[in-house]
Structures are given as C-alpha cells and as structure tokens.
Amino acid sequence: MTRHELPALPYDYDALHPWIDEQTMRLHHDYHHRRWVDELNAAQDRLVAAWQSGDALLIRHFQRLVAFYQSEHALHGLFWETMGPNQGGQPSGDLADQITQDFGSFGALKSRFSRVANSIETAGWAVLVWQPGHWQLAIMSGESYRLQTGASGTALLALDVWEHAYYLRYQHRRAEYVHNWWNTVNWPRVAERFAAGTRSGLRSHERARSNHRHAPRRNAPDLPLASRDRSVLDGGPENADRRR
Numbered sequence: 503m504t505r506h507e508l509p510a511l512p513y514d515y516d517a518l519h520p521w522i523d524e525q526t527m528r529l530h531h532d533y534h535h536r537r538w539v540d541e542l543n544a545a546q547d548r549l550v551a552a553w554q555s556g557d558a559l560l561i562r563h564f565q566r567l568v569a570f571y572q573s574e575h576a577l578h579g580l581f582w583e584t585m586g587p588n589q590g591g592q593p594s595g596d597l598a599d600q601i602t603q604d605f606g607s608f609g610a611l612k613s614r615f616s617r618v619a620n621s622i623e624t625a626g627w628a629v630l631v632w633q634p635g636h637w638q639l640a641i642m643s644g645e646s647y648r649l650q651t652g653a654s655g656t657a658l659l660a661l662d663v664w665e666h667a668y669y670l671r672y673q674h675r676r677a678e679y680v681h682n683w684w685n686t687v688n689w690p691r692v693a694e695r696f697a698a699g700t701r702s703g704l705r706s707h708e709r710a711r712s713n714h715r716h717a718p719r720r721n722a723p724d725l726p727l728a729s730r731d732r733s734v735l736d737g738g739p740e741n742a743d744r745r746r
Contacts, residue, residue, distance in 0.1 A: 503546040508536045509579055517587040521682040523671045534666050535578045542571035577627055580660040584692055590685040596700070597693040604639045611639075612684060618643045619661050619680045630659040630692075632699040656699030659692050 511531055516524035545567040552560035592608050593601065605611040611630075618641050619628035628643045633655040640655075661683060668679035 503550065506539050506542050506575060508532075508539045509582070511582055513585075513587055518585060518686050521685045522585075522668075526666075526668065526670045529670070530662075530666055531582070534664075535575070538571050538574040538578065542568065542575055545571055577629070577657075577660050578662070580629075580657055581662050584659050584688050584695075585683075585686040586688040586691070587686075589688045591689065593689040593693055595693060597689070597696045600639055600696070615641055615661075616677075616680050616684075619663050620677050622663050625664040628661045628663065629657050632656045632658055632696055634699065656695060658695045658699070659687065 508531075511527070515527040515531075518527065545564055549561065549564035549568055552564050592598065598608065601608055601611050605614065615628060615630065622628065622643055626643060626645045628641065631640050631642050633640050635655070639658075661680065663676060663680070668676065672679040
C-alpha cells in the first residue's frame with residue numbers, strides 16, 4: 503500500500519495571522535495532521551496483516567479505520583491548500599457564476615456555509631462540493647468518514663471545525679472562527695479545482711448521454727435518501743428537510 507507523508511504547509515505558520523494564529527497552525531499541522539498520517543500508515547499495515555490472516559472481523563475493522571484516517575488526511579490537505587495569506591474576498595469567473603446560479607449570490611453561499619459549519623455537533627467538516635451528476639454545487643457536512651463516503655464529486659473547499667482547529671485562539675467561539683476564516687480562503691485555488699471538476703464531469707456526462715442513447719429505455723431506479731448528518735445539499739439543512 504502507498505505510504506503517506508505529511509505535506510508541507512504552502513505558507514509560513516504565521517501567514518494567516520490574525521485570523522488563525524501561529525501556535526494553532528503549528529499544533530494543528532505538526533501534531534494533529536501528522537497523527538492522522540501516522541495512524542493511516544499503521545492501520546494500512548494492520549489491514550494487510552488481517553488480509554494475510556483471513557480474519558474477516560479484523561479486515562472490516564481496519565478497513566473502517568483506514569477509511570477514517572484517509573479521509574482526515576485528505577480533508578486536512580484540502581484545508582491547507584485552499585487557504586492562504588492576503589486572500590479572502592470573493593470568487594470570480596465561472597465559479598462565481600455557478601455560485602450565483604446554485605445559491606442566489608455569494609453572500610447567500612457564505613451565510614449558508616457558515617450556518618452549516620456552526621451547526622455541526624461536536625466536531626467535523628463543512629465542505630463545498632461540485633456534483634457533476636446534478637451539475638451543481640452542494641454543501642456537505644459531517645464527520646470525515648461519513649462525508650467522504652457520502653460525497654459524489656469534487657471537494658472544492660473544506661473548513662475544519664474540530665476544536666483543535668480554533669480553540670487556542672477562539673476557545674468556545676466557533677462562530678467567530680468561522681466568520682474570520684473567510685478572510686483566508688484562496689478563491690483562485692478553489693476556482694482551479696472547480697474548473698478541473700467541471701472538465702472531468704463534462705466528460706463523464708457526455709459518456710453517460712452516449713450510453714443512454716444506445717441503451718433500452720427503462721424506469722428510473724429508486725434511490726436511497728442521503729442521511730441528514732452526511733449530506734446537506736443546496737446550502738442548508740432546511741433543504742434537506744424539504745426533500746424528506
């Protein structure tokens with residue numbers, strides 16, 4: 503299996519000051535993210551041993567652990583990547599147009615994303631996702647493992663609301679942390695991910711349309727509803743409620 507390594511920060515530890523302080527960045531990146539990487543590698547080793555032993559219970563156990571640690575590793579990487587010094591502001595171009603189409607305005611996206619992040623119980627993530635199957639943006643929230651297994655598309659922007667991401671600077675004031683975090687968002691990088699996701703999704707969409715033209719007609723399948731804590735589509739829990 504692939505051995506995972508802790509990625510270097512793409513900026514200095516104090517680069518996001520005053521929104522995120524240097525001590526928090528050092529602790530978050532050098533201890534917490536490193537821990538997820540170390541635990542991921544260890545879980546993969548134990549999974550290989552479980553496969554070799556043929557113990558089905560151990561295999562399932564370590565598969566779940568690998569999925570959880572892999573999700574944390576990936577989401578932390580996205581978290582660092584889509585922040586930066588002297589950022590914030592608003593997106594432009596195709597991403598801005600898509601946000602307006604799906605949420606009404608950038609202000610509406612910001613408000614709904616913040617509400618989702620603040621409503622997460624205990625700990626987890628809020629993530630802006632491009633869903634090519636629906637050809638729309640969506641906000642997803644929840645624990646990393648549930649979020650990753652429930653998502654279908656390209657994650658564009660991730661906000662960590664585990665307490666270690668903000669407690670030294672903000673203590674219990676998560677809403678203040680979320681509000682200030684917007685000043686760090688690297689919208690040009692988010693736009694690059696959006697462009698890549700739409701290109702990939704367009705190719706898949708064209709293949710699906712081609713297959714559909716040559717396939718016999720049949721009734722659409724019944725699809726399971728997404729669980730409330732796994733997916734919040736179209737920017738807010740009120741929309742999830744409407745679909746139930």
